[in-house]
Amino acid sequence: MTLLERDREAPSAWKGSLPVTSRYTYGLAGERFFRALKDEGKILASYCPKCDHTYVPAVNFCERCLSELTEWQDAGLVGVLHTYTLLFVDFEGQPLDEPELIGFISFGDGGIIHKLDANPDELEIGMPMKAVLKPQKERSGSILDIRCFQPVNK
Numbered sequence: 001m002t003l004l005e006r007d008r009e010a011p012s013a014w015k016g017s018l019p020v021t022s023r024y025t026y027g028l029a030g031e032r033f034f035r036a037l038k039d040e041g042k043i044l045a046s047y048c049p050k051c052d053h054t055y056v057p058a059v060n061f062c063e064r065c066l067s068e069l070t071e072w073q074d075a076g077l078v079g080v081l082h083t084y085t086l087l088f089v090d091f092e093g094q095p096l097d098e099p100e101l102i103g104f105i106s107f108g109d110g111g112i113i114h115k116l117d118a119n120p121d122e123l124e125i126g127m128p129m130k131a132v133l134k135p136q137k138e139r140s141g142s143i144l145d146i147r148c149f150q151p152v153n154k
């Protein structure tokens with residue numbers, strides 16, 4: 001049967017699974033950023049002097065002027081709580097056993113979305129939040145090398 005002869009009443013999709021795996025690379029900037037997080041426990045920023053813009057996570061090229069960014073610096077482990085929310089479902093839309101608190105922590109002109117270890121009632125927009133890192137030997141070079149962010153005064 002050709003495509004033109006196919007049964008037009010037949011379903012156009014069917015359920016099933018494909019055994020597909022993928023491997024993604026971090027790219028040059030991501031490699032440097034995550035290696036510093038893993039090996040040195042640092043969150044790196046890159047700075048564009050032309051635009052006076054600080055990127056966190058660090059990138060190799062300015063998104064505004066396309067200049068190559070060579071000024072990389074330690075952004076420190078303390079950022080500022082920009083916003084936060086409680087999640088009640090996972091990525092698949094399945095209910096979580098416990099709501100999960102996540103937030104956007106500003107560093108420079110960028111920031112990191114991550115889990116928060118805090119009581120939502122104690123959070124205030126603009127408060128300083130520190131990254132809690134895994135012990136170095138448990139780090140693997142991923143964003144999960146940061147266990148969470150928590151209020152500085154916790």
Ligand SMILES: [Zn+2]
Binds near residue numbers: 052063064065
């Ligand atoms: Zn720039």
